[in-house]
Each structure stands twice: as C-alpha cells, then as structure tokens.
Amino acid sequence: MTTDTVIKLHNTKTRKKEVFTPIDPENVRMYVCGPTVYDRAHLGNARPVVVFDVLYRLLRHVYGADHVTYARNFTDVDDKINARAAESGRPIGEITAETTQWFLDDMGALGALEPNHMPRATEYIPQMITMIEDLIAKGHAYAAEGHVLFAVDSWREGYGKLSGRSVDDMIAGARVEVAPYKKNPMDFVLWKPSSEDLPGWESPWGRGRPGWHIECSAMSYELLGDTFDIHGGGNDLMFPHHENEIAQSCCAHPEGEFAHYWLHNEMLQVEGKKMSKSLGNFFTVHDLLEQGIPGEVIRFVFLSTHYRKPMDWTEKKAKEAEKTLRKWYAQAAEALPGGQPEPHVVDLVADDINTHGVLAECHQFSQAGDLVALRSSMELLGLLGEDIPDWVKAPDVELSSHEARLFKARQAAMESKDFSEVDRLKTAYTEAGLEVRMSKTGVELVPGAGFDPAKLDNL
Numbered sequence: 001m002t003t004d005t006v007i008k009l010h011n012t013k014t015r016k017k018e019v020f021t022p023i024d025p026e027n028v029r030m031y032v033c034g035p036t037v038y039d040r041a042h043l044g045n046a047r048p049v050v051v052f053d054v055l056y057r058l059l060r061h062v063y064g065a066d067h068v069t070y071a072r073n074f075t076d077v078d079d080k081i082n083a084r085a086a087e088s089g090r091p092i093g094e095i096t097a098e099t100t101q102w103f104l105d106d107m108g109a110l111g112a113l114e115p116n117h118m119p120r121a122t123e124y125i126p127q128m129i130t131m132i133e134d135l136i137a138k139g140h141a142y143a144a145e146g147h148v149l150f151a152v153d154s155w156r157e158g159y160g161k162l163s164g165r166s167v168d169d170m171i172a173g174a175r176v177e178v179a180p181y182k183k184n185p186m187d188f189v190l191w192k193p194s195s196e197d198l199p200g201w202e203s204p205w206g207r208g209r210p211g212w213h214i215e216c217s218a219m220s221y222e223l224l225g226d227t228f229d230i231h232g233g234g235n236d237l238m239f240p241h242h243e244n245e246i247a248q249s250c251c252a253h254p255e256g257e258f259a260h261y262w263l264h265n266e267m268l269q270v271e272g273k274k275m276s277k278s279l280g281n282f283f284t285v286h287d288l289l290e291q292g293i294p295g296e297v298i299r300f301v302f303l304s305t306h307y308r309k310p311m312d313w314t315e316k317k318a319k320e321a322e323k324t325l326r327k328w329y330a331q332a333a334e335a336l337p338g339g340q341p342e343p344h345v346v347d348l349v350a351d352d353i354n355t356h357g358v359l360a361e362c363h364q365f366s367q368a369g370d371l372v373a374l375r376s377s378m379e380l381l382g383l384l385g386e387d388i389p390d391w392v393k394a395p396d397v398e399l400s401s402h403e404a405r406l407f408k409a410r411q412a413a414m415e416s417k418d419f420s421e422v423d424r425l426k427t428a429y430t431e432a433g434l435e436v437r438m439s440k441t442g443v444e445l446v447p448g449a450g451f452d453p454a455k456l457d458n459l
C-alpha cells in the first residue's frame with residue numbers, strides 16, 4: 001500500500017479536477033454502468049471497460065488489492081433483449097447468458113480484470129421493488145396504470161445538477177415521451193407492466209418489470225451502500241441515466257450522498273466518424289480479435305488517448321501499436337514480472353488517468369534500455385501480466401525456404417516477364433498472415449499477429 005500517491009480525478013459533478021479522498025481507504029468503492037446483454041460488445045462499449053480497468057488497477061496499487069470493491073452490472077432485462085428474443089425465437093435467458101459470457105471473454109482479451117461484483121439486474125428485482133416502494137412512501141414516486149413513475153417535481157432542487165441543466169431546460173430540450181399516465185413529461189419509469197409474453201415479476205403494482213435506471217440505484221446500494229466513492233460510465237449516460245440514478249438514490253436514501261466522484265469517458269469514433277451500422281464502420285471487439293488484432297493492441301490504442309477526449313480508432317494506429325508492442329514485449333521479457341512501478345509513472349496514472357503520459361514514458365524507458373521500468377509500467381497499465389503474450393513469440397516455422405522460393409520466382413519472372421507465379425505466391429503468403437517485403441537484394445517474410453503456418457502447407 002503506497003498511500004503517499006495523490007490521486008486526482010476530474011469530477012463531472014463539480015466540473016473540476018479534484019484530489020481523491022476515499023470515504024474508507026480500507027474499502028474504496030467504485031460502480032460502473034455495464035452493458036445491456038443482447039449482442040456482442042462493439043468497440044465503443046470497450047472504452048469504459050478499459051478506462052475504469054486502469055483506474056481499478058491504480059486504486060488497487062495505491063490502497064491494496066483487497067481494499068477496493070468494484071461493481072459493474074449486466075442489464076439482462078430490457079426491451080432490446082425482448083426484441084432480440086422475439087425476432088430470433090430464442091429464449092431470453094439463453095441470449096443473455098450467451099452474450100454475458102461473450103462480453104467477459106472479449107473484455108478479458110483486452111486485459112480487463114473482472115470486477116469484484118457483476119450483478120445481473122434480474123437477480124435484484126426484490127431490492128428494486130423495495131426501493132420503489134420506499135420512493136412512493138417518501139412522496140417521490142407515484143403509481144399510475146400499472147406503471148410507477150419518479151416525480152421529478154418532487155426533487156427539483158437536485159435534478160439536473162450533474163449534467164448542469166435545470167428541469168425547465170430539460171423539458172424544453174428533451175424529446176421526452178408524453179404518456180397519459182405521466183404527471184410531468186420529465187417523470188421517468190421505475191416500473192412498467194408486462195404482458196404475458198414478456199418477462200415479468202409480481203409486484204404491488206401488478207406483474208411487470210423494472211425501468212433501466214432503478215437497476216443501478218438498487219444494485220449499487222445493495223453492494224456498495226448509500227454512499228460510495230466513484231461512479232463511472234460513458235458520457236452518453238450522464239443524462240438521463242445518471243441524473244435519474246442520482247434522483248432515485250438520493251431520494252430513497254437521503255441519509256447518504258450516493259457517489260462522491262463522477263467520471264465519464266468520451267465516445268469512440270472510427271476513422272474520424274461516428275461508429276454506426278448505417279455508415280458501415282460498425283464492428284465488435286470480437287470482429288477485431290478474429291481479424292488477428294491482439295487484445296493488447298486494442299488496449300494500447302485506447303490508452304493512447306485521454307479518456308476525456310474523443311478517441312479515434314484507426315487502422316494505422318493499430319498497426320503502429322502492434323509494432324511498438326512487439327518491441328516492448330521483446331525488451332520486457334528480459335525483466336522479471338511483478339516489479340514496483342516508478343513513483344512518477346504511478347503519479348501519471350494518478351493524474352486523472354494520464355495513460356498517454358505513461359506510454360510516452362514507456363517509449364523513453366525502451367529507448368534508454370530501462371527494461372525493469374518498462375515492464376513494471378506496462379504491468380500497471382494492464383498491457384502485460386506474468387507472461388509475454390503468445391502472439392509476440394516468433395512462430396516456430398522455417399520461413400527461409402519460402403523466402404528463397406519467392407526470390408527465385410521473381411528472378412525467373414524478370415526474364416520471362418510473366419509475374420503470375422510471383423503474384424500467386426505473394427497472395428498466398430499475405431493470406432497466411434505474412435507481410436511480404438521485397439527489395440532488390442532479397443525477400444523477407446514477416447509474420448503478423450494473425451499468422452497461420454498451416455496455410456503454407458499446400459503451397
């Protein structure tokens with residue numbers, strides 16, 4: 001435990017970078033909004049996971065691994081899940097179980113540690129019902145037509161503070177759903193009725209299911225208490241989701257303060273554009289891993305942009321990251337795992353998660369040949385564990401015969417002016433995951449991350 005590190009975090013609540021003082025250094029508590037599980041996580045979904053994983057690692061480093069509690073939920077009851085079940089004909093439980101495991105596998109490939117708690121919404125329905133009953137009893141919610149709504153008017157003094165808007169501004173600017181059972185257009189759903197074909201639970205308001213926001217309030221209360229240290233998520237969640245979480249939690253538990261520090265990551269884009277299915281630049285983490293881009297490379301690219309800035313995923317960045325990591329891993333292999341990171345490197349992460357700064361330090365360590373400092377810094381960033389990743393290790397195949405063959409084919413082609421055999425070989429090597437480098441004096445075949453030696457067998 002090295003409590004002399006001063007952690008500073010940008011708090012959305014105050015719009016300032018503040019010194020982080022935990023409520024209880026023996027048990028530092030963080031909650032991050034997790035995925036809705038109906039499909040593979042897209043690359044943007046991975047950004048909060050990696051950002052808060054770095055923060056989790058820092059907190060563990062500073063306060064001790066056993067003194068940090070990190071909870072991240074799975075939203076496994078949601079209309080998008082219901083729609084997916086209806087269109088595929090598959091049971092909901094099967095879809096959510098499968099996607100939950102995909103998420104854990106994909107995030108594991110990015111080097112993300114599993115949080116201490118990963119609550120599923122469907123396992124906390126009684127706690128949500130209790131909280132809703134409490135909100136009604138305290139005059140902050142009302143039941144109408146099988147629904148229960150949070151009455152935003154009952155907490156005008158607090159609603160909108162996080163995102164910096166007044167209730168009136170929000171009414172004017174928001175595309176809120178106008179429903180006959182709402183007293184005020186800003187009121188949001190805590191509970192809604194379910195027809196027989198939809199997932200539902202018995203409640204004082206009839207058979208129904210919870211709204212999305214109440215889930216995080218009920219689960220964070222259950223696992224972390226009425227007051228905890230850090231709440232995180234993407235900045236698209238600030239309004240309405242986080243605003244609603246705050247309203248529910250502060251009104252149900254006025255004795256507590258809910259989260260002290262609110263952290264929001266900016267969005268991820270692809271080649272300068274918003275990632276979207278209609279632009280054809282939408283892809284999942286799994287897609288990239290399948291293409292042979294290692295998880296460490298994805299993580300490196302993420303870490304190269306500060307979490308509060310929009311981050312642009314580009315193929316060029318991924319290629320450069322791979323090259324850098326190959327070099328660093330080869331160097332880090334010379335040092336022992338588990339070394340203490342340099343205090344000034346820890347300070348960089350502690351300065352509002354300046355991962356970009358740490359990568360710049362790593363470049364310096366690499367150039368100076370300070371392999372111990374390089375390795376411990378990479379470990380702090382979660383780029384390296386005990387073992388050097390397999391994809392870095394040179395594949396155990398003899399490439400020189402292939403290089404000679406391509407070289408000879410090219411010499412023959414220069415004479416005959418028929419390059420078809422050269423082209424055929426080049427295509428085959430590229431498809432096998434080799435980079436073909438040809439110069440006047442020779443041919444070099446360099447294995448990429450997705451190199452598959454079996455593809456050379458029938459050449």
Ligand code: AMP
Nearest residue numbers: 034035036044045047048233234267268
């Ligand atoms: P969702 O499943 O849509 O609720 O999103 C899960 C998490 O991913 C939330 O914390 C979102 O803020 C985050 N997220 C979604 N899209 C992006 C994106 N393009 N860039 C960064 N984070 C995102």
Ligand code: ZN
Nearest residue numbers: 033216241245
């Ligand atoms: Zn949430």
